[in-house]
Amino acid sequence: MRNLFLTLLLALLLSKTNAQTSYVVCDEFGRNMIPRGFVVITEDKMGKVQFTADDYKRMVRMGANFQVIRLNLAKLGGWEGCQFEESYIQYVDSLVAMGRESGMKTGFKMVIYGIPGFNVEGWGKLWKNKNGEQERWISAWKHIWERYKDDPSVYDYDLLNEPRKGDLDADYGIVEKDYLVPFLRKMVDESQKINPDKKCLYQPLLVNDEDREKYPVPFWEMKTPMDRKDIVYAPHIYEYTIKRIKPTIERYIREAEISKAGLFIGEWGPATYMKNDTSLTDQHNLEDIYKATANVFDNLGVGTIKAWFYGSRTQNKNLPDSYTWAIFKDDKPAGVVERKYITDVISRPYPQTLAGIINGFSFDYSSRIFSIEFVPDNSKGASTIFIPADRYYPDGFSIHVNDNLVLSFNPYKNNGLEVIRSPKDYNPAEVIWDTYNQHLVILKWPDNKLKSNLKVVPGY
Numbered sequence: 001m002r003n004l005f006l007t008l009l010l011a012l013l014l015s016k017t018n019a020q021t022s023y024v025v026c027d028e029f030g031r032n033m034i035p036r037g038f039v040v041i042t043e044d045k046m047g048k049v050q051f052t053a054d055d056y057k058r059m060v061r062m063g064a065n066f067q068v069i070r071l072n073l074a075k076l077g078g079w080e081g082c083q084f085e086e087s088y089i090q091y092v093d094s095l096v097a098m099g100r101e102s103g104m105k106t107g108f109k110m111v112i113y114g115i116p117g118f119n120v121e122g123w124g125k126l127w128k129n130k131n132g133e134q135e136r137w138i139s140a141w142k143h144i145w146e147r148y149k150d151d152p153s154v155y156d157y158d159l160l161n162e163p164r165k166g167d168l169d170a171d172y173g174i175v176e177k178d179y180l181v182p183f184l185r186k187m188v189d190e191s192q193k194i195n196p197d198k199k200c201l202y203q204p205l206l207v208n209d210e211d212r213e214k215y216p217v218p219f220w221e222m223k224t225p226m227d228r229k230d231i232v233y234a235p236h237i238y239e240y241t242i243k244r245i246k247p248t249i250e251r252y253i254r255e256a257e258i259s260k261a262g263l264f265i266g267e268w269g270p271a272t273y274m275k276n277d278t279s280l281t282d283q284h285n286l287e288d289i290y291k292a293t294a295n296v297f298d299n300l301g302v303g304t305i306k307a308w309f310y311g312s313r314t315q316n317k318n319l320p321d322s323y324t325w326a327i328f329k330d331d332k333p334a335g336v337v338e339r340k341y342i343t344d345v346i347s348r349p350y351p352q353t354l355a356g357i358i359n360g361f362s363f364d365y366s367s368r369i370f371s372i373e374f375v376p377d378n379s380k381g382a383s384t385i386f387i388p389a390d391r392y393y394p395d396g397f398s399i400h401v402n403d404n405l406v407l408s409f410n411p412y413k414n415n416g417l418e419v420i421r422s423p424k425d426y427n428p429a430e431v432i433w434d435t436y437n438q439h440l441v442i443l444k445w446p447d448n449k450l451k452s453n454l455k456v457v458p459g460y
Helices: 002-023 053-061 086-101 119-128 133-148 172-194 209-214 242-258 274-278 280-300 340-346
Strands: 036-041 066-072 105-111 154-158 199-202 231-233 262-268 303-306 316-318 321-324 350-354 356-364 369-376 383-386 397-401 405-409 417-421 431-434 439-442 452-458
Touching: 002 242, 053 086, 066 086, 066 303, 086 105, 086 133, 105 133, 119 133, 119 172, 133 154, 133 172, 172 199, 199 262, 231 242, 242 262, 242 280, 262 280, 274 280, 274 321, 280 340, 280 356, 350 356, 350 369, 405 431, 417 431
Parallel strands: 036 066, 036 303, 066 105, 105 154, 154 199, 199 231, 231 262, 262 303
Antiparallel strands: 316 321, 350 383, 356 369, 369 452, 383 439, 397 405, 397 452, 405 417, 431 439
8 A cells, every 4th residue: 555655646746747847938949937027017106117227237136037017008099088109108118128138038918007997897898899999909019019029028918917807797707708718819819910929928807806705816717718829827816825825826727727828927925014014023924925925936937927116105095004016115116125024035046047847946945045956958058047145145155966066156255156066077167157147057057858956055
């Protein structure tokens, strides 16, 4: 019986490992990519949010290799009574350019927040499409699709942010099957006519506020296959209850697999109430939630985007307490003063791109040991691992690859990586440490196409 149990357990573990490759996201070189970064909002209730090249440098040093620009449907002329604004798209151009120059990929998501009174009635109009509302929405996207079709730094288009059923008198499942998925398919088809090499992202229905008590996960479980290629499922998770985090993400994996889609968590991390900034207990509780969520993401090798790279100039009102998704405490639009109980979790080590297959990675916050299991493929180019040395390894770190390559970094010396041990047939100069960007770049792995392990440990 014991041998049978061990055999079944091994089969289960292997099936989980193999399943991870079904929702992997890859870059244009075929490398396993873990998109991680921030939602960049172009405006808030007080007006334009202005970013600079220095803000993008901060994002990179916090681990970002990806930005998601939140597009204003109204300013792209995508709704009745709204006109396309050339100055708006020029500002979006500047954000794309700053991302590109800092080494980031860019994704876009379309939101309705700039349209007064859209709400329930607006969603109903979009689904019924009696006056060409869907075609107008697509026309707004076409400004973006045409503009960035030849820009390799632009990776994807998140077609419809947090869609709701609105005032339709129908079950969520019917709305998904008869309204949401057909519209998403229509947009994918139109996008791929212009951008066949770009990914299209899609999201599930967000249940109406009055139904939240019936649905602990406030997003409807998608059961209708998208029946399209080059798509990525991009649901959100803001879970406060730790025991629900893993089941929710596992549900999202199943939903992605229904459509043979990649998986990318388009937004994550619960909001912080403003009172948290003055309560260490509340901060520790929220930090535990963020760590638990991050651990599941990393074990499954899933990319994630945090909302928002933004200061606390405005807050959402939910009496008696105000709340925000901003990661900075100060009231500057771009923000400067970190909420460390959030940003330290966001800025953990991870593989940004890996030439090969990632089987999982993890970071232990107490020991500060980062570990990744993978199978390298040197034919796909270089790999980049984010190591937040300034944040987690101020006294240096050591890199261990398969126990036969050991390198160390001593911040008190100005000589880069020191070789402690290396295989005879391997040139350790293939591993480069970029101190400013906090990037470990591996031009060539020592054990190509063999199951491998890399660890980063404190100390040199």
